[in-house]
Amino acid sequence: MRVLFSAGLGMPAVLRLVLLARALQAAGNEVRFCCPARARYRVARAGLVPVLADPHQFSRAWRPDLVVHDPLCPDSTAMAAMSGVPTVGYLPYAQPPLSPRPTVWIDPCPPPLRARPEPGAWHVRCDAYELPGKPVPRPAGLPLLPRVCIAGVPTGTRPEDRRRARLFQRVAEGAESLGLQLLVLTGDDHPWSLLLPGCVVVVHGGDEGVVYAAARFGVSQLVLPAGERERRAGARLEQAGIGRCLSDDELAGDPSMLRLRFHIAELVNGGRVLPTAARLGMAIARMPPPADLVPDIEALMR
Structure with missing residues (x-):
């Protein structure tokens, strides 16, 4: 057929x-x-x-x-x-x-x-098919420090792309200031099975592919939504107890480094989010x- x-x-x-x-x-x-x-x-x-x-x-x-x-x-x-x-x-x-x-x-x-x-x-x-098209920054073994993956960093030249790239950069600076290990990815095609084990948080813009990948590997998520569709995606992660989505007020202008550090530390240090994300990963595996x-x-x- x-x-x-x-x-x-x-x-x-x-x-x-x-x-x-x-x-x-x-x-x-x-x-x-x-x-x-x-x-x-x-x-x-x-x-x-x-x-x-x-x-x-x-x-x-x-x-x-x-x-x-x-x-x-x-x-x-x-x-x-x-x-x-x-x-x-x-x-x-x-x-x-x-x-x-x-x-x-x-x-x-x-x-x-x-x-x-x-x-x-x-x-x-x-699941999604994985085929690395080029060498990827594969971390060696389990990290000694909690690892934060930042995915989908905008690379365009439009003012909106540059503004969002700056936002991602601020988040990266906040993670580094907390002494966390960083893994920064661009593009939309990644071998998640190589990159996500060992990560505790994935920061992204609300893209469906990243949402599913992080959920599959039991990783908590921080969403920096680009629009209404991504905002809805982030809201569902919050409702499920596996992530956090920044509000319009938090995204406006140059976000407070203190607030960004708080959100990252909250996700990294667990509370209910990490075990809930891990349970979701196990449920997806079944x-x-x-x-x-x-x-x-x-x-x-x-």
Whole structure:
């Protein structure tokens, strides 16, 4: 049977879909993968066939039996809707998906982080395919000092990017002033299984990929939200008791170093946050991996 995957612009979404695509291909299905040009190398290295042609034209010519797509990408959603075959969509974390609804939702979000469960969704562990594209700053062994990972530091030249980069820098300075070990990452494609063990806090902007990675490894989180979607993500972490999200007032201007130090120290020193994050990581480990969904997905094509 033929399965067409269609991912959006975000690398974390691509890498999550890659795991399911590999599992379906290993079960004997013919798989093709539509994705942005910058992700095709990752897809090919994962042993899959990336689509080089226009996705809509390819879908009409190839005629898949099923489409698995990113429901936050308009092009992917439109292609899935026009395919005329069963569709599977990964339920987004903190943003309403586009219409129309797929035949089946797959929900990778750990239940404590899902504000309103989707009836009938298939739950799956929030894994993502890892393939380092270049050498990564892998820390050696367990740290003697608590380690703080800062991920998603903006690298753009817009005033907003520079302002947010300064905010991340202030957080890094606050962590260093507390005598903590720092691991600073840029970009959106990281081998989390190498980087997160040994970390006690992950500081990020609310990106879904980082939220899931930190939750999977039982690490507490500090969110510096870039917008309303990221603010909702951070609020859910606070409600679940595994993190902290800075408010608009705390983000305005040049945030107080004393307040930043307080939030970091609060997360590092535990309280209820560290054990709650660790318990969530253990609960996620017991969730079904993407490969367990293959029989149910194949049943949709019969």
